Amino acid sequence: MPITEVEKIWMNGQLVPWHEAKVHVLSHALHYGSGVFEGIRAYETSRGPAVWHLDAHLDRMYSSAGIYFMEIPYSKAELVDAVKETIRAAGLQSCYIRPIAFRGYGEMGVSPLANPVDVSIAVWPWGTYLGEEALEQGVRVKISSWKRHDQNSLPSAAKATGGYLGSILAKVDATKSGYDEAVLLNDDGYVTEGSGENIFVVNGGTIVTPHTGHGCLAGVTRSSVMTIARDLGFPVVEQNLVRTDLYTADEVFFTGTAAEITPIREVDDRTVGAGHRGPVTKALQDAFFAATKGDDPTYADWLTYVDD
Ligand code: PPE
Numbered sequence: 001m002p003i004t005e006v007e008k009i010w011m012n013g014q015l016v017p018w019h020e021a022k023v024h025v026l027s028h029a030l031h032y033g034s035g036v037f038e039g040i041r042a043y044e045t046s047r048g049p050a051v052w053h054l055d056a057h058l059d060r061m062y063s064s065a066g067i068y069f070m071e072i073p074y075s076k077a078e079l080v081d082a083v084k085e086t087i088r089a090a091g092l093q094s095c096y097i098r099p100i101a102f103r104g105y106g107e108m109g110v111s112p113l114a115n116p117v118d119v120s121i122a123v124w125p126w127g128t129y130l131g132e133e134a135l136e137q138g139v140r141v142k143i144s145s146w147k148r149h150d151q152n153s154l155p156s157a158a159k160a161t162g163g164y165l166g167s168i169l170a171k172v173d174a175t176k177s178g179y180d181e182a183v184l185l186n187d188d189g190y191v192t193e194g195s196g197e198n199i200f201v202v203n204g205g206t207i208v209t210p211h212t213g214h215g216c217l218a219g220v221t222r223s224s225v226m227t228i229a230r231d232l233g234f235p236v237v238e239q240n241l242v243r244t245d246l247y248t249a250d251e252v253f254f255t256g257t258a259a260e261i262t263p264i265r266e267v268d269d270r271t272v273g274a275g276h277r278g279p280v281t282k283a284l285q286d287a288f289f290a291a292t293k294g295d296d297p298t299y300a301d302w303l304t305y306v307d308d
Contacts, residue, residue: 003124006090010082010121013074015089021120028103028115033162035102036064039257040083042123042306044093045294050303051087051097052257052292054080056220058099064158065101070117072101079121084306086121096126096258102161129196129258130180135285138265138277139180139254141194143243144170148184148192148215156192156215167195181254183246183267186215191241197254197262198222201245202280208245211238221255224302228287231298234280243268251278261285 009021029035038057042049058076065072074082083097099121106115130139146169148156154163170182174195181194193199193216200209200222207229212218226236246252250273252264261284263277277285291299 001126001129004126006092006124008086008089010086012118012120013082015086021122023102023118024105026108027105027118028108028112029161031108032103032110032112033160033165034068034070034112034115035100035161036061036068036070036159037098037100037102037161038159040097040099041126041257041260041292042087042092042095042097043292043294043303045303045305047294047305048307049087049093049095050292050294050305051083053220053224053302054083054304056223057257060159060218060220061099061101064160065117067155067158068160069113070101070103072119073117074119079119080304082121083123084304086123087306090123092123092125094125095123098122100161126258128262129256129260130254130262134180134262135260136263136277138263138272138275140178140266141181141183141264141268142174142177142179143246143268144173144182144184146170146173146182146184148186150187151213151215156212156217159217171195183243184215185243188214189242190214191243191246192216193219194254194256194259197256197259199241199246199264200225200253200255201241201249202251202253202278203249205234205280207234207236207280208239208241209236210241214240219255221257221260224291224299225255225261225284225288228291228299229284232283232287246272249273251281253281253284261288 104118174182
């Protein structure tokens with residue numbers, strides 16, 4: 001998706017002009033995929049822009065970094081301030097936020113331990129992830145022949161740049177075949193997630209999503225949606241799903257920062273449920289977007305106001 005440029009990017013402690021946020025071509029991360037990153041959204045509220053689950057996203061970035069022995073040279077409080085400062089500098093009421101920590105220029109070779117850890121934070125306006133109509137009409141997905149890498153190859157607990165090579169294969173295959181998104185199975189044939197989203201099914205009012213141990217990212221949106229669903233009175237379980245569970249479900253949807261809550265209307269050319277956004281998905285979207293706008297005091301803790 002195209003990026004709408006803003007004036008400044010935060011890089012290693014300061015705001016620099018957008019086109020000066022550069023790295024050396026021999027940066028470790030470019031050669032070996034040694035970066036960890038986050039995708040975060042800020043939403044417009046009556047009290048100005050507010051970042052959705054900033055704490056949870058930064059916590060995940062530090063724990064992703066820890067898995068790869070990467071020490072982020074800024075405290076969480078410093079990164080919270082940096083995110084706010086970058087949004088304020090861009091003058092945006094709502095935006096996507098992309099922090100990344102990566103092994104920079106230094107030595108060459110697989111071991112990253114001698115290389116510096118560089119950190120940047122970019123923000124830009126980003127609309128719906130899977131197309132204009134996706135949130136209402138739903139998307140068409142294909143089960144990929146590319147498998148989700150297993151926990152002992154690339155741990156799904158780390159949101160690491162290199163881990164997305166498998167997502168790239170699946171996404172390109174799906175879109176070249178005319179679908180909107182890919183769903184990846186693990187080596188045991190269980191459903192894990194989309195190339196950039198967690199996945200849920202609804203059956204008779206019960207909401208089911210794969211366990212993170214089976215190879216999906218512990219999505220921040222996934223856990224918000226599980227909480228919201230339980231608060232709305234829906235039973236939520238984490239359980240193995242096979243591909244036919246997606247074909248026969250009443251409703252299927254994706255969750256993710258970029259995708260928010262996106263209904264899935266077709267899986268492998270089979271119509272899911274009524275073929276459009278179902279009532280449970282709609283109820284979850286309504287509650288989710290009310291919370292992101294700051295309209296639901298129950299979830300007030302999930303917002304960090306940029307101008308506070
Ligand atoms: N699984 C994967 C593989 C994934 O990349 C994401 C986020 C999720 C699940 C959902 O996680 P969360 O955002 O914490 O609810 N994908 C990010 C990047 C998408 C991209 O195209 O880049 C995102 O949604 O920001």
